[in-house]
Amino acid sequence: MEPTEHRVLTEQMVAILKQTMPFQVVGDGLLRRIAALGRRVAYDQGALIYDVGDTADDIYIIISGTVEHALEPGAQARRPVKILGAGDVFGWAALLEKYPHRLAKAVCQDATEIIRINADELLRILESDPDTGDVVMSRFATMITRDYTVPDLIAQLRQIHRRMHAGDIQGMNLTLYRFLQWIKSPRPYLMLIGFVLFLGFWYLAVEVWKLPRFREMPGITAVVKEWLSPNPSYGLSIYTEEYYTHIWVSIWRVARAFFIATVLGVPFGLFLGWSKKFKEYVFPVFELLRPIPVLAWVPLAIVMFIATESAVIYLTFLASFFATALNTMLGVESIEESYVRAAYCLGAKRSQVFRHVIIPGALPFIFTGLQISVGVSWFSLVAAEMVSGQYGLGYVINTSYVMVRYPTIVIGMITLGFAGYTTSALVRMLGDHLMQWRTRELALGGQ
Numbered sequence: 001m002e003p004t005e006h007r008v009l010t011e012q013m014v015a016i017l018k019q020t021m022p023f024q025v026v027g028d029g030l031l032r033r034i035a036a037l038g039r040r041v042a043y044d045q046g047a048l049i050y051d052v053g054d055t056a057d058d059i060y061i062i063i064s065g066t067v068e069h070a071l072e073p074g075a076q077a078r079r080p081v082k083i084l085g086a087g088d089v090f091g092w093a094a095l096l097e098k099y100p101h102r103l104a105k106a107v108c109q110d111a112t113e114i115i116r117i118n119a120d121e122l123l124r125i126l127e128s129d130p131d132t133g134d135v136v137m138s139r140f141a142t143m144i145t146r147d148y149t150v151p152d153l154i155a156q157l158r159q160i161h162r163r164m165h166a167g168d169i170q171g172m173n174l175t176l177y178r179f180l181q182w183i184k185s186p187r188p189y190l191m192l193i194g195f196v197l198f199l200g201f202w203y204l205a206v207e208v209w210k211l212p213r214f215r216e217m218p219g220i221t222a223v224v225k226e227w228l229s230p231n232p233s234y235g236l237s238i239y240t241e242e243y244y245t246h247i248w249v250s251i252w253r254v255a256r257a258f259f260i261a262t263v264l265g266v267p268f269g270l271f272l273g274w275s276k277k278f279k280e281y282v283f284p285v286f287e288l289l290r291p292i293p294v295l296a297w298v299p300l301a302i303v304m305f306i307a308t309e310s311a312v313i314y315l316t317f318l319a320s321f322f323a324t325a326l327n328t329m330l331g332v333e334s335i336e337e338s339y340v341r342a343a344y345c346l347g348a349k350r351s352q353v354f355r356h357v358i359i360p361g362a363l364p365f366i367f368t369g370l371q372i373s374v375g376v377s378w379f380s381l382v383a384a385e386m387v388s389g390q391y392g393l394g395y396v397i398n399t400s401y402v403m404v405r406y407p408t409i410v411i412g413m414i415t416l417g418f419a420g421y422t423t424s425a426l427v428r429m430l431g432d433h434l435m436q437w438r439t440r441e442l443a444l445g446g447q
Contacts, residue, residue, distance in 0.1 A: 065112025273332025327369025
């Protein structure tokens with residue numbers, strides 16, 4: 001009878017957990033494992049469940065009865081005292097990283113039956129299914145924000161640590177796993193078909209059909225031979241040291257210009273979107289300067305900067321700065337006003353709203369802007385190097401045109417494309433890493 005009795009109790013606990021907001025998204029298998037952790041405890045009327053300052057180790061789910069939950073004054077709660085009933089979850093301080101003590105006092109208003117679940121054991125189970133675990137923790141964060149309003153503590157929710165299981169990924173690191181998933185998808189093969197079509201058209205148009213507009217262009221055969229030649233006819237190939245010097249100089253210039261544009265452009269864009277008064281003063285001038293092409297700034301850059309290198313960095317910085325600032329501003333303006341009002345209603349200060357609502361909400365636009373920005377940096381760099389540089393890929397393209405070295409022009413252009421694609425991919429990867437919260441948000445399904 002004992003196993004049957006235990007099974008019945010577990011099924012009852014599963015049914016209860018399914019009715020609670022944090023666990024509604026958990027599958028039956030994982031829910032049974034969580035239910036197995038639960039301990040049903042009965043309290044008499046007036047019994048103290050825990051007090052402020054007690055060690056926080058369990059979370060609680062009410063089966064029957066009512067509990068008065070009173071947050072300490074420092075919690076800045078909109079409703080410091082709340083009466084909780086069947087299905088309500090409390091005791092979430094056990095899930096906080098840096099606050100292992102209770103922030104409230106919980107007292108039974110009448111005879112009450114409660115499920116207690118140890119937080120450490122719960123997290124270990126959730127880590128076995130990180131995707132579901134992320135959603136559960138996000139729902140706890142939503143519940144805390146909505147009901148208890150402790151903005152500074154939301155960031156302290158313990159994270160789900162993803163483990164590489166032998167059955168799932170067989171000991172491979174996450175990057176390799178994602179790469180293999182990409183290989184299994186149709187994306188790389190569609191990309192390969194695109195390149196084959198492009199290169200095939202280039203070969204046919206120039207070397208076979210000799211179309212009027214393409215007749216004087218270097219063919220793909222000539223470009224590849226020059227690029228891979230140990231003794232290139234025009235002095236530039238993968239075997240020459242000068243080739244890598246030009247690449248390094250261009251990358252170093254873009255890196256410095258992009259860094260300065262990011263450091264200045266992101267805060268500038270945040271304030272443009274955040275402060276209406278600041279925008280009224282600054283945005284008209286910003287919009288007046290933004291459409292001016294980089295080449296139009298060349299004479300002033302030479303006048304302002306004595307050093308040629310400084311002029312190149314400045315010209316590369318300009319377009320990148322405008323793209324970064326504008327996208328950041330649009331990101332701030334895209335945030336729904338209701339989120340800001342809700343944060344203020346929940347007791348958040350202006351600085352807390354800026355840190356916890358404005359900046360995270362604008363991040364998708366910021367990183368979209370940074371991807372555009374790094375691409376803009378490259379074609380701005382080429383324009384700058386054509387008129388002011390002594391090294392770099394733009395310098396190679398310009399001098400090759402003057403010297404009628406058409407295969408070298410194409411080599412410089414293709415190398416420029418590879419460098420730009422790589423830097424954009426790095427920015428995209430950084431954005432994906434910093435915005436992992438979006439996965440949890442999407443998994444919530446807007447609830």
